[in-house]
Amino acid sequence: xxxxxxxxxxxxxxxxxxxxxxxxxxxxxxxxxxxxxxxxxxxxxxxxxxxxxxxxxxxxxxxxxxxxxxxxxxxxxxxxxxxxxxxxxxxxxxxxxxxxxxxxxxxxxxxxxxxxxxxxxxxxxxxxxxxxxxxxxxxxxxxxxxxxxxxxxxxxxxxxxxxxxxxxxxxxxxxxxxxxxxxxxxxxxxxxxxxxxxxxxxxxxxxxxxxxxx
Amino acid sequence: xxxxxxxxxxxxxxxxxxxxxxxxxxxxxxxxxxxxxxxxxxxxxxxxxxxxxxxxxxxxxxxxxxxxxxxxxxxxxxxxxxxxxxxxxxxxxxxxxxxxxxxxxxxxxxxxxxxxxxxxxxxxxxxxxxxxxxx
Numbered sequence: 001x002x003x004x005x006x007x008x009x010x011x012x013x014x015x016x017x018x019x020x021x022x023x024x025x026x027x028x029x030x031x032x033x034x035x036x037x038x039x040x041x042x043x044x045x046x047x048x049x050x051x052x053x054x055x056x057x058x059x060x061x062x063x064x065x066x067x068x069x070x071x072x073x074x075x076x077x078x079x080x081x082x083x084x085x086x087x088x089x090x091x092x093x094x095x096x097x098x099x100x101x102x103x104x105x106x107x108x109x110x111x112x113x114x115x116x117x118x119x120x121x122x123x124x125x126x127x128x129x130x131x132x133x134x135x136x137x138x139x140x141x142x143x144x145x146x147x148x149x150x151x152x153x154x155x156x157x158x159x160x161x162x163x164x165x166x167x168x169x170x171x172x173x174x175x176x177x178x179x180x181x182x183x184x185x186x187x188x189x190x191x192x193x194x195x196x197x198x199x200x201x202x203x204x205x206x207x208x209x210x211x212x213x214x
Numbered sequence: 215x216x217x218x219x220x221x222x223x224x225x226x227x228x229x230x231x232x233x234x235x236x237x238x239x240x241x242x243x244x245x246x247x248x249x250x251x252x253x254x255x256x257x258x259x260x261x262x263x264x265x266x267x268x269x270x271x272x273x274x275x276x277x278x279x280x281x282x283x284x285x286x287x288x289x290x291x292x293x294x295x296x297x298x299x300x301x302x303x304x305x306x307x308x309x310x311x312x313x314x315x316x317x318x319x320x321x322x323x324x325x326x327x328x329x330x331x332x333x334x335x336x337x338x339x340x341x342x343x344x345x346x347x348x349x
Binding site for chain 1: 307
């Protein structure tokens with residue numbers, strides 16, 4: 001899922017050239033999964049179809065700015081998620097959140113302990129992109145290595161810890177292994193990511209979780 | 215009492231990326247628990263401060279999502295056992311909403327009458343083709 005595939009890239013070029021057939025092909029290819037994504041939340045076919053329709057229109061209007069290094073499917077899902085969120089807010093199902101920092105001059109996001117406060121490490125969007133790319137590259141490499149070796153348990157462990165964010169002991173219980181095994185997998189994974197970030201000369205301070213070896 | 219939601223799950227909520235049941239559970243809890251709104255606001259503030267989160271990056275780049283072809287093989291029951299068990303874990307335990315949508319679409323395509331789908335896709339085309347930019 002790292003970038004737009006060759007066939008998707010070709011399709012995008014044809015749509016940018018105004019080809020009706022190409023646009024119909026994109027709709028045919030992606031509408032089913034977008035409809036399933038939206039309908040799982042709305043549980044209402046007509047309203048879900050309206051959200052998907054808005055998604056396709058938003059895709060076309062944003063097409064001049066579409067970055068073809070992004071996977072097409074992920075881009076369409078992100079537009080659908082925004083349109084769905086708007087719809088849920090209009091319906092009053094999705095509660096509004098207070099503005100960040102309201103009621104506090106400091107906010108709640110400064111890093112604990114010896115790490116620098118986030119406010120002191122503001123940097124350019126370009127640098128932020130480099131940081132993210134370095135991390136993705138290192139993680140993808142390690143995950144591919146595990147996948148090729150059939151180390152599914154390590155992949156499951158990393159997903160439970162970092163995607164679901166559950167504690168080591170809960171991950172151990174779900175996978176039927178010891179907490180020590182989970183801690184070892186976590187340590188290996190984070191050590192490799194830290195090394196990749198350092199190798200690129202990037203600051204580790206902007207990845208708070210890289211220091212979480214608990 | 216400990217919150218049933220982790221920070222990573224709250225991040226996914228903000229991105230509309232959790233399974234539908236979990237999204238609804240957070241929306242419901244938000245109406246009754248001011249602490250939850252405070253945590254979500256703090257996550258937004260962290261994002262505004264440009265700090266990275268592994269979970270967020272993982273989901274955005276879909277680092278462990280099976281390909282659509284793998285999902286198709288999974289549904290046909292032709293993946294090796296361990297690989298199939300991993301795909302099931304990703305769909306059910308991790309609850310990847312994007313892969314769940316792909317699975318639902320693949321299942322639907324096997325059963326949907328071709329005419330209903332064609333009509334729907336034609337309707338999308340007709341309502342959006344006016345936005346195609348012809349050079």
